[in-house]
Amino acid sequence: MDRTTLTAPALDNQLAADRMLRNALAHHLPESIFEPVHEQLHEEGARQQRRYEAEIPDESGSVHVEDVWGAPAPHTTVPNSWHRARRSLVQHGLLKMAQAQPHGVHSRLVQMALMHIAAPEAPGLAPLIATTDVAVHALMRTGTADHLERLIPRLTSTDPDSAWLCDLWGTSHMLSSPDAELRAEPADDTTWQLHGRVCTHSATYPDAALVVARDADDTRHLFLLEAPADTAGLHIDAPVPSAAFPNAPTATLRLNGVHVEHLTADVGRRGPAPFLQYIWDAVLTVSQMRRTLALARGAAETWHLQEQEMAYNALIQETLADMQARYESAFNLTYRCVRALGKMEAEDDADTEALVRLLAPLAKHHTLQQASETATRALHVWGRPALRSRTRLPEVLDRLRASAASNGTPHDLALHLLHVIEHHQQFGRLRDDFKATLHGTSVETLLPAMKAAVLAFRDANEWIKSARDEGGEILEAGAGRFTRTVGNALSVALMIEHAGWALRTQQDGRPAAAVERFATTALSHISNLDPHDAYVLTWDFNCPTLFDCHSGTAGDASVDAVESILNR
Incomplete structure (x- = not known):
């Protein structure tokens, strides 16, 4: 691949090309809602495609700082794409959906589906849309009557001006x-x-x-x-x-x-309604994952490797298949959270609210992990020449990483999940949701994936019980492994449920292939590692206690065991 011959990958209409989004709408929306929403999203996808193909130049945003005498000049300009995206999303009523709930319990699903398609056009604006929604939620609960009368209509207006x-x-x-x-x-x-x-x-x-x-x-x-x-x-x-x-x-x-x-x-350091911010972050990250996958697939269909289209290379196919499976995993868990949020707001259901507060940090943590892996695999497809060319792909990767890492590191999210579990004693609610998701699944080829998910969730459940008793250092040290295990197990359960629906209603085996592929990765990360080992390795000093633990010999038995394995 030579940098002088590389062209930017093609981009299809992202509703027509995104099977996961179409299936989510078809599976969970009533027909009376599905038809107009599908038409609206198809138009937005077509608009995004036209803009991508036209490659309209877009000047950078800028800030004007103070002059040498210290006189303030707090003036900001933004790219044209921000103005276009802002006008379009406001006219669609995106910021009003959560409050007006035009589609009842499905309002959040429709809102996030629109954002899923629209976000890549102005990725810098998308987090501002999210914080506006968080602000409305906070003001509705903490604002005065004057705030509600004066600010809420402006923050949820459908008039771009x-x-x-x-x-x-x-x-x-x-x-x-x-x-x-x-x-x-x-x-x-x-x-x-x-x-x-x-x-x-x-x-x-x-x-x-x-x-x-x-x-x-x-x-x-x-x-x-x-x-x-x-x-x-x-x-x-x-x-x-x-x-x-x-x-x-x-x-x-x-x-x-x-x-x-x-x-x-008495606001927490994570700000007002952290669960809502986490859900928005997960949605925006999944959107960037989808754009990265679409461009990676477009590159494979356009570029050549070893005198053939990259899409026909077996290793490239494996890489793209892994990216698709990880995308489906992240999408299923994130939009399970979105649907629960819609139900919580429409029905004011305390039980669902408890589930949302558990799912939100879990979805963001899981999506962050999958986004990181997706970015790595995209580099495998594009290679160094693409990063030196004018394909805009480096910017896409940077956006994916930034979207995944915003508003919370994996450690912070894992500790937040433990905080919710410990203070609200609601892990049983998550366990019930996991069981309900798998209930009635009867696809024979997916039984190994189901078994792997159940075993992983069991490991997590047993660990949280024992870690609670030991508390402190043990609980914190294993928080990341626990959160990753629960996220993997629940996402596989949701993928299995989706695969069963696709087989029954659409005669489509692709979701089943995706869950089989994802379930071959290590789902359980629970371990009995000694925190003292982590302390020693952190400070990297020669600890006599550690030496005593590992200085014993296994004798000839270990040699015989190794040879037996190698000679099988």
Whole structure:
């Protein structure tokens, strides 16, 4: 593959080409809802395809910083794609769906399906759409009557000229120094002042921001800031280069006594409604996984390897099949969470809410893992020449990684899941959902996959019981392996359920092949590793205790055992 001959891969209509999205809509939407929604999404997919094929140049967003005398100039410009995507999504009523619920329990599924197709056009804008939805959720629960009357209509408007977008500042998901967090102090009876720095991909472009900041007693509070671009004391400190969102106005903002409205106290470090943010993150990551897979497949159909189309190379086929299986795994778990969220909001069901709070960090953790593997396999397909060419593929990979890693590392998500399980004692609800998903499955060829999923879930269930008794270090050390195991097991159960539906209703065996392939990976990561080993390997010192543990000899028996295995 020579860099001078490579062309950008073709992109099909992403509703017509995405079997998983079509099946999710056909499986879970009533016919009266399915037909108009399918038509709407097909039009959006066609629009995305036309824009991709036209390759319309799009200028980068930018930020204007303070001049040499320190006079603030907090002005932000954004790419044209942001304006187009914002206008289209607002007109579709995307931000209003969660509140108006035009499709009842299915409203969230329709909303996220639209975002699934639309997000890749303006990946820097997509997280801002998500935080706006989180802001509406938070204001509905913590805002005053004035906030509800004044802000909710703007944040859920279908008029592109009057609709507002809202960012979320100050949430800390990854390790940082204490002085990196925003600090708050009362200014008078109704307002507070904020000090500190915050980094955002949208600079002062949003119309409002919800801000999490600490007071003098280290209590976290939630504040509302309207019209950041026009706020005294808010400065754009410096533009920040972003490989994932090169066209986005990413910048560090400095707040020097910015006046804000107080909403509520005792907010967690993950901000308001972390479960909702996790679901949005998972949806956006799955969307980027789909775009990466589509372009990898397009490249294989267009480029040549060893004088034949790459798509006919057996190893390339294996790689693409693995990417498809991982995509289906992540899609099934993420959209199970989306459907549960829709049911929770439409029916105000406490039992479903408990399930959503468990599924949300689990879905994001699992999707992050699969996205990482997908990015690696995409590199296997594209190779180094593609990364040096003008195919825009490096940007796609950077976006996938950034989307997966936003708003929480795997460690943070695993600990959050344990926190939910420990404080709400709801792991049994997840176990019940796992059993219900597999109930009635009778596809004989999928019995090995089902057995692997059941064994993995059993391992996780037994581990959480014993780890609770030991507590502390054991519980934290195994949190990541536990979360990964549960996510794998539940996703395989959902894949099996989907495969059974596809065989019955569509005579389609592709989902069954995907779950067979995914289930061959190691589903269970539960182990009895000693945390002391991790301590020694972390600090990398020669520990006498460790030496004593491993200095024994097995004698000739071990040699005989090895030879016996090799000679089989």
